[in-house]
Amino acid sequence: MDVSVILFEGFTSLDFIGPVEALQRIPEYSIRYFSPEGGAVSNGKGLNLATEPMADIRPGILLVPGGFGTRKLVNDGAFISALRKAAEESAYCLTVCTGSALLAKTGLLDGLAATSNKRAFDWVVSVNPRVRWQRRARWAKNGKYYSSSGVSAGIDMALGFISDRFGEAKAREAAGAMEYVWNSDPGKDPFAAD
Amino acid sequence: MDVSVILFEGFTSLDFIGPVEALQRIPEYSIRYFSPEGGAVSNGKGLNLATEPMADIRPGILLVPGGFGTRKLVNDGAFISALRKAAEESAYCLTVCTGSALLAKTGLLDGLAATSNKRAFDWVVSVNPRVRWQRRARWAKNGKYYSSSGVSAGIDMALGFISDRFGEAKAREAAGAMEYVWNSDPGKDPFAAD
Numbered sequence: 001m002d003v004s005v006i007l008f009e010g011f012t013s014l015d016f017i018g019p020v021e022a023l024q025r026i027p028e029y030s031i032r033y034f035s036p037e038g039g040a041v042s043n044g045k046g047l048n049l050a051t052e053p054m055a056d057i058r059p060g061i062l063l064v065p066g067g068f069g070t071r072k073l074v075n076d077g078a079f080i081s082a083l084r085k086a087a088e089e090s091a092y093c094l095t096v097c098t099g100s101a102l103l104a105k106t107g108l109l110d111g112l113a114a115t116s117n118k119r120a121f122d123w124v125v126s127v128n129p130r131v132r133w134q135r136r137a138r139w140a141k142n143g144k145y146y147s148s149s150g151v152s153a154g155i156d157m158a159l160g161f162i163s164d165r166f167g168e169a170k171a172r173e174a175a176g177a178m179e180y181v182w183n184s185d186p187g188k189d190p191f192a193a194d
Numbered sequence: 195m196d197v198s199v200i201l202f203e204g205f206t207s208l209d210f211i212g213p214v215e216a217l218q219r220i221p222e223y224s225i226r227y228f229s230p231e232g233g234a235v236s237n238g239k240g241l242n243l244a245t246e247p248m249a250d251i252r253p254g255i256l257l258v259p260g261g262f263g264t265r266k267l268v269n270d271g272a273f274i275s276a277l278r279k280a281a282e283e284s285a286y287c288l289t290v291c292t293g294s295a296l297l298a299k300t301g302l303l304d305g306l307a308a309t310s311n312k313r314a315f316d317w318v319v320s321v322n323p324r325v326r327w328q329r330r331a332r333w334a335k336n337g338k339y340y341s342s343s344g345v346s347a348g349i350d351m352a353l354g355f356i357s358d359r360f361g362e363a364k365a366r367e368a369a370g371a372m373e374y375v376w377n378s379d380p381g382k383d384p385f386a387a388d
Contacts, residue, residue: 014208014215014372021208021345024239031240040244045218046225048244050234118373150373151215152349178208179312179344179385181377191373 001028001091002060006083006099007035007051010044010069014151015096019063019158025174026162029061036079043067054082062090065154066097066117074105074127084108092144094161096154100147104128112142117150118191136192138183149189156183195222195285196254200277200293201229201245204238204263208345209290213257213352219368220356223255230273237261248276256284259348260291260311268299268321278302286338288355290348294341298322306336311344312385330386332377343383350377 003023005016023029035041038053064083073079084106087093095103097117101124103109109128115137116124125133134140139148139157141164148157159182163171168184175182183190197217199210217223229235232247258277267273278300281287289297291311295318297303303322309331310318319327328334333342333351335358342351353376357365362378369376377384 012215013211017207017211020241021206033240046227047214050242050244119371150371152372152374155346176385177313177344178346180346181375181384183375190375191370 001030002058003029003031003063004057004060004086005031005033005063005065006054006086007033007041007049007065008067008069008073008079009041010067010072011041011065012067012097012151013043013047015065015067015099015154016063018152018155019094019096021178022155022158022162022174023061023063025177026166036082044069054086057086059089060091062086062093064093064095064099064102066095066099066101066120070098070101071123074101080105090144092146092161094146094157096148096157097150098124100124101127103145103147104131109145112145113140114142114145114147115140115149116147119150136189137186138189139186141186149191155180157186160184160186195224196252197223197225197257198251198254198280199225199227199257199259200248200280201227201235201243201259202261202263202267202273203235204261204266205235205259206261206291206345207237207241209259209261209293209348210257212346212349213288213290215372216349216352216356216368217255217257219371220360230276238263248280251280253283254285256280256287258287258289258293258296260289260293260295260314264292264295265317268295274299284338286340286355288340288351290342290351291344292318294318295321297339297341298325303339306339307334308336308339308341309334309343310341313344330383331380332383333380335380343385349374351380353378354380
């Protein structure tokens with residue numbers, strides 16, 4: 001099964017590299033990188049990655065990171081339509097940080113619980129207030145949709161996703177191989193305001 | 195000041211993306227990516243990055259990740275020579291995971307304390323037993339040389355490096371912006387054998 005990472009100019013690299021580091025330890029998952037038109041995309045801070053065009057995404061697991069590029073991208077109708085199609089066809093759709101703003105804009109999260117980056121939360125809510133936004137959540141899930149709070153929380157969510165699919169022992173094994181101290185309780189959020 | 199990341203075929207992406215996510219929050223640091231000859235390099239799992247040739251590295255901070263590619267690279271005399279030159283000229287040299295095996299091979303760590311990935315430790319020791327290898331350490335430092343244990347430990351080391359240079363408040367601020375639960379004690383290693 002493909003794990004298709006959706007990239008764009010101005011992505012946050014740890015948002016997806018963290019989850020990918022966990023997910024690629026599942027032998028049946030292979031990781032592919034996409035952007036709207038394919039070709040090189042940049043985080044705006046010196047990192048340039050090769051990608052395939054989004055039209056070539058196969059149904060599987062979608063992984064949508066955040067980053068400052070999302071501020072512009074939520075208003076790109078063609079991108080949001082392509083993302084909606086890919087998310088509808090996916091078996092699972094995972095967002096990290098402000099990636100949830102992109103998915104929220106498609107309407108597919110309406111009425112569902114989701115979360116996002118603490119420092120962009122009010123903006124994310126403004127993108128689509130019909131989502132049941134959770135300010136206190138390391139990650140949130142609703143059926144096939146998973147979303148995590150900021151940056152590093154994506155690693156915890158990815159391990160939670162592995163736990164849900166393959167059992168907790170598999171998630172612990174992946175965390176151990178990464179020497180990562182897993183914050184395994186999705187409701188325990190050390191960065192939420194009191 | 196440049197943060198120069200040394201890449202090669204078969205790198206582990208989280209080894210450097212984690213530290214970079216922390217280091218790029220220091221306004222005076224700019225991140226550049228290098229490989230022996232420059233051009234595209236791959237982690238062997240679908241991720242392809244653009245790099246500059248190592249000959250163009252300017253003195254500053256060197257960041258050396260690990261990955262399965264290190265097994266071959268420790269025996270590449272031209273690479274090890276180029277790494278030695280870059281490390282000697284650097285103000286600071288940080289390694290993550292089996293990146294410490296590469297630096298150990300240059301001889302620059304002889305007699306110094308260093309650490310590495312738990313699951314490759316015996317191999318790393320065999321590369322150069324004259325290093326004072328620490329099996330229990332989230333990270334270790336000796337003057338300008340820092341090394342971390344496996345993968346995610348690099349984030350903790352990078353925050354420790356920021357704390358050493360700019361104070362703990364700055365490191366806490368970076369960790370908060372990343373929503374990362376910092377394992378701030380270099381001697382507390384949850385993955386070390388009892």
